[in-house]
Amino acid sequence: MNDPIGLYIHVPFCRRKCVYCDFYSLAGKEDLTQKYVQAVVRNIRISGMTFDTVYFGGGTPSLLSSSQISDILSAADIAEGAEISAEINPDSADTQKLRDFRAAGINRISIGIQSLDDKELSVLGRLHNSEQAENAILSAQKAGFENISADLMLGLPYQHTETVLNNIERLSELGARHISAYMLKIESGTPLSENDELISNIADEELSADMYLEAVSCLEKNGFKQYEISNFAKEGYVCRHNLKYWRCEDYLGIGPSAHSCTGGKRFAVPKDIYGFINCEKQEEVITDDAPCGSSERLMLALRLSEGFLMSQAGDYENRLRAAAVPMEKHGLLKISDGRIMLTPMGFLVSNEIICRLSEVLEEG
Numbered sequence: 001m002n003d004p005i006g007l008y009i010h011v012p013f014c015r016r017k018c019v020y021c022d023f024y025s026l027a028g029k030e031d032l033t034q035k036y037v038q039a040v041v042r043n044i045r046i047s048g049m050t051f052d053t054v055y056f057g058g059g060t061p062s063l064l065s066s067s068q069i070s071d072i073l074s075a076a077d078i079a080e081g082a083e084i085s086a087e088i089n090p091d092s093a094d095t096q097k098l099r100d101f102r103a104a105g106i107n108r109i110s111i112g113i114q115s116l117d118d119k120e121l122s123v124l125g126r127l128h129n130s131e132q133a134e135n136a137i138l139s140a141q142k143a144g145f146e147n148i149s150a151d152l153m154l155g156l157p158y159q160h161t162e163t164v165l166n167n168i169e170r171l172s173e174l175g176a177r178h179i180s181a182y183m184l185k186i187e188s189g190t191p192l193s194e195n196d197e198l199i200s201n202i203a204d205e206e207l208s209a210d211m212y213l214e215a216v217s218c219l220e221k222n223g224f225k226q227y228e229i230s231n232f233a234k235e236g237y238v239c240r241h242n243l244k245y246w247r248c249e250d251y252l253g254i255g256p257s258a259h260s261c262t263g264g265k266r267f268a269v270p271k272d273i274y275g276f277i278n279c280e281k282q283e284e285v286i287t288d289d290a291p292c293g294s295s296e297r298l299m300l301a302l303r304l305s306e307g308f309l310m311s312q313a314g315d316y317e318n319r320l321r322a323a324a325v326p327m328e329k330h331g332l333l334k335i336s337d338g339r340i341m342l343t344p345m346g347f348l349v350s351n352e353i354i355c356r357l358s359e360v361l362e363e364g
Helices: 028-047 066-075 094-103 119-124 130-142 161-174 196-200 205-221 239-248 272-276 294-302 310-329 344-348 349-364
Strands: 005-010 050-058 077-088 108-114 149-154 178-183 225-228 230-234 251-254 258-263 265-268 286-289 332-335 339-342
Touching: 005 028, 005 258, 028 066, 028 230, 028 251, 028 272, 050 239, 066 077, 066 094, 077 094, 077 239, 108 119, 108 332, 119 130, 119 225, 130 149, 130 161, 149 161, 149 332, 161 178, 161 205, 178 205, 178 258, 196 332, 205 225, 205 230, 239 294, 258 310, 272 349, 294 310, 294 349, 310 339, 339 344, 339 349, 344 349
Parallel strands: 005 050, 005 251, 050 077, 077 108, 108 149, 149 178
Antiparallel strands: 178 230, 225 230, 251 258, 258 265, 265 286, 332 339
16 A cells, blocks of 8 residues: 555636635636546546545635545545544535535645735725625534634735734634735736736835734734644644645645645646546646755745754755754844744745755755
């Protein structure tokens, strides 16, 4: 039996594209879902792998029916005690659908709330309002879910820090166990990137930094421990699947635009729903034939609060420590128990820190 790995399933369907989204998803193509599911099932069976985490991302996985979710999970060899997550949007998942998802095998729900402020939701082009967002959490609880995650976005046009903190407090009151708090990123080619008025009202660098640090503090106060730059969880509720990405563990991606890291290579599936449906086995383009080198491990590990174990740097450990010490003095990281761990302030400038420390590993 193979050691279990992670399974990511990209569901490329949505009711309407949000103004900020650059993920591969298609609006108005829900007639293709059954053929898509059949292709997913084919590819899972071909893989012959065992999975201890499964993650339905998208797109909008809650546009699939519970029977389609069940068909996909039934095709997979899933280890006992596996974490099986599905992203949902508040506008496409009521209590009955969530009960059906629970019965199909989903045991963790990630709700794309983004904000509990109706004006901000309107700016983002979301199809739900704040009442529907709150009801989605309550419905998930009624359906038997305990492991409930909510997405929040920071740095939105016209957003104030007070709104962000109110969102966190309310999600805690509602019983969320995990919160992903992401800074808004302007992706080229999206409607948001072409809207000068909205872009001019996005939080500047100073306000964004203050907003992030205030959010981290508020989350901590409410019992959400930071375990990654943008992810916070109550005790026992970290996302096991996402940890695989940051710890350079193997995972298989299925579906158009899905990425994988397994068998000593990274590869991606083309962004083509029709090609995916029509091929007996999904096309996979190698993107890295030697992944998870020392620099990449450093980069990914420093996204996590647990940090990077310096002994993994081998002969460069002392030089790595020497490069990190000045940053520790500035409060950007901590050096403890042989690890380098970024502070919340350090997470704000993580790219620069990682770049400087990576240069040490790349010398010689």
